[in-house]
Amino acid sequence: MSVTTTSIAVDETPLVLHLLRRADDALILGHRLSEWTGNAPTLEEDLALANIALDLIGQSRALFDYAGSLCGLDEDQLAYRRDARQYRNLLITEQLNGDFACTIARQFLYSAFIDPYWREAMSSSDATIAAIAAKAEKETAYHLRHASEWLIRLGDGTGESHRRAQAGLEELWPFTGEFFEVDAPDQSLIDAGTIPDPAELHDGWSSRINTILARATLTRPKDSWMQTGGRTGRHSEHLGHILAELQYLQRSHPGAKW
């Protein structure tokens, strides 16, 4: 019996690669947030987290759609038939949800980066990216507000919520260095004015973090060694489990339409 694979290969030009990076961030974080559905601390938060998850999944679809149009694949092939090593998301997005404070801390750290990123990308020389960015920015501005408000509430709530929020920040801080990485393919897009330079977003991100943490009475974790690898497909142990769930139907029924 011949063994074939259901995995696909993608021709990663710099633009396709970058689109996949952003699409994978949105999909994997959206997937993680969707795990909260029916499990949130209040019914209102069930709805809010589902909303954010829906926004992110929607963003990933727009990005996959564009990437797919450049490499001859569709959104579901890109989402369901790449292996973990072909996924390009930031490691922070695949980390376990942990408790509610940990999820909020992750959402805050990421949104504080991605919202200004999309705002800058609205003036991309690539019209499709500019259009995707304009829609995404409206959504991520809300995600940032939602996460900031909760972080302040938890940090300045009870002793327990403060402790949990601080623990969530410490846990996730080593994953924030990856936001600002630039490699050769991304640099070529930055030079062409296609995408923003994340290095230029660092100061704004940092001061936003300081402002909110101060209001939340939380302490900014110390910078030390930073995790890396998501952008080149070297992931944490968690991504394989996410993809095992996410992809299983497509993988076990090759060629079926759903």
Place this chain on the structure above:
Amino acid sequence: MYTQALNTKETVTAAEDPAREARFQARIDAEDRIEPNDWMPEAYRRTLVRQISQHAHSEIIGMQPEGNWITRAPSLRRKAALLAKVQDEGGHGLYLYAAAETLGVSREEVTDQLLSGRAKYSSIFNYPTLTWADIGTIGWLVDGAAIMNQIPLCRCSYGPYARAMIRICREESFHQRQGYEIMVTLANGTPEQKEMAQDALNRWWWPSLMMFGPPDTASQHSDKSMQWKIKRFSNDELRQKFIDATVPQARHIGLTMPDPDMRFNEATGHWEHGPIDWEEFKRVIAGGGPCNRQRLTHRNKVHAEGAWVREAALAFAEKERARTQQKAA
């Protein structure tokens, strides 16, 4: 239906004030809407509180079987649609808890009743979702059955409930179409997909019929609810409407109802079904379904795990209030 456990007898209390009750009934008969500040008989209020809160609990518990497939939905389009659907159901729970609050019961109070197992919710959500086809089947049958029951509730005599229902019905019919579309896709798919669809229909058909509650001959509760125009059709009438609407949909996509006695009666123009296993219905309502314990345990676990967050939000709000007062002083 989502409130099928209402078919237990309401304790009959002596008329509180016969003249007032007569005036109240006259308003109902004239299709007037009763609003929260209007006088109403205590039994009317109690019946509504039970019905609305059971309905709300069903929406909330119903998030579990469908939520079970969000992370495994087979395409991005299906994933987004399912997530949005489960979110809608949570929203329905919210509006309904708000409608119950207009009758003087807090969300905490009715939530406690759910968590302690004193309150009921629809028996249908005590069955497991085993394959992706279950998601299609639930949308098609369960949301479909819910619509049959809830469209008349849009004219319910109690204003806040009727208005909540109008909004909810719009979303339920969207869910129903979406569920049926999943079934159409599966039925036209690979042999494995078609088998998956038939298997799901086999498992969900009878529990869906039970959603309408016991047969009219055994239902003790309907008379007063009918008189008060909380309910406008009997259980059997609604069940029949549902069957008549659904059987042709199944046939259209080549699926078979798991009922050897199902036949079309030319004379009446209705589809006739075989005997429903009312023992199973009673058992599931009483706690003996495949997932009763799982659903309630999960709800309790989520509630307990969220306690520190709710406490933190309260503590923060309290601090904010104190800070604002200090500033004002």
